[in-house]
Amino acid sequence: MNWKKKDAVLILTVLLIAGAAFGVHEFAGGDGADTVTVKVDGKVTGTYPLAKDQKIRINGGTNILTIKNGKAKMTDADCPDQLCVHQKAASKNHESIICLPNKVVVEVDGSEESEFDAVAIRRDIVKNRVAYFGVFTALALIFSYVETLIPINFGIPGVKLGLANLVIVIALYKMKLTEVYLLSVVRVLLSGFIFGNYFSIIYSLAGGLLSLTVMALLKKSKGFSVMGISVAGGVFHNVGQLIVAMLVVETFSVGYYFPVLLVAGLITGLVIGIVSAEMLKRIKNIQF
Numbered sequence: 001m002n003w004k005k006k007d008a009v010l011i012l013t014v015l016l017i018a019g020a021a022f023g024v025h026e027f028a029g030g031d032g033a034d035t036v037t038v039k040v041d042g043k044v045t046g047t048y049p050l051a052k053d054q055k056i057r058i059n060g061g062t063n064i065l066t067i068k069n070g071k072a073k074m075t076d077a078d079c080p081d082q083l084c085v086h087q088k089a090a091s092k093n094h095e096s097i098i099c100l101p102n103k104v105v106v107e108v109d110g111s112e113e114s115e116f117d118a119v120a121i122r123r124d125i126v127k128n129r130v131a132y133f134g135v136f137t138a139l140a141l142i143f144s145y146v147e148t149l150i151p152i153n154f155g156i157p158g159v160k161l162g163l164a165n166l167v168i169v170i171a172l173y174k175m176k177l178t179e180v181y182l183l184s185v186v187r188v189l190l191s192g193f194i195f196g197n198y199f200s201i202i203y204s205l206a207g208g209l210l211s212l213t214v215m216a217l218l219k220k221s222k223g224f225s226v227m228g229i230s231v232a233g234g235v236f237h238n239v240g241q242l243i244v245a246m247l248v249v250e251t252f253s254v255g256y257y258f259p260v261l262l263v264a265g266l267i268t269g270l271v272i273g274i275v276s277a278e279m280l281k282r283i284k285n286i287q288f
Contacts, residue, residue: 036048045059050091050108063104077099084099147163168183169229188201208240210236215232227274230270235269236265
């Protein structure tokens with residue numbers, strides 16, 4: 001197996017992003033606490049000491065919380081994704097276990113009604129968003145790398161198919177628009193520095209931002225499906241790149257590639273739309 005320098009750079013970048021996201025979770029936590037508070041649909045249903053080993057039925061038995069050796073862990077739940085069951089045991093102050101489908105929140109705390117509850121919740125939200133942002137960035141980088149392996153040349157240096165739009169389309173439906181714009185810019189800059197060059201960064205920024213703007217407007221209109229929005233994104237991604245190409249080379253002759261880029265954008269947009277729609281169905285209960 002022949003490894004290249006860019007392979008190592010890609011792996012290192014993904015690991016660094018993952019490590020940063022993990023660090024936010026691990027080192028932003030508080031000290032140990034004495035009690036665990038259970039909330040269902042925003043209402044406190046009970047507070048239990050961590051010093052006493054016990055099993056607690058939550059919400060009529062939809063969730064089972066087990067307290068053992070000073071740690072609280074969700075050991076059973078009827079939710080489809082089972083994410084709460086797979087979360088690690090909580091023992092530090094303000095650590096939490098969340099079951100979104102059943103609207104159950106378990107939080108380790110030092111008192112029943114803490115004045116820091118709102119701060120802790122906001123911090124947990126920020127931690128989750130940072131982690132998901134890191135995951136999305138890593139996925140976008142991987143797709144950008146895969147794109148470099150596809151032997152398609154449009155005759156314009158730096159112009160790409162835009163496979164990383166798969167991540168952007170999903171993020172558009174699961175994250176704030178400002179975060180999606182930031183994700184798009186970060187993805188373009190990182191992939192450009194690692195796999196591309198100055199031209200690829202310019203083309204990708206133009207195509208990515210124009211594509212995202214069009215998709216955001218169509219999504220806001222509520223008149224298009226995920227596939228329709230993705231197709232528009234794929235087409236305008238290539239249109240944006242073509243416009244920049246005309247400005248860079250100072251000629252309209254590159255317009256010759258316009259039909260090819262439109263068809264390529266249509267095909268990739270359709271494929272990405274189909275995959276995105278299926279993935280969004282599977283993660284509909286996950287809130288970022």
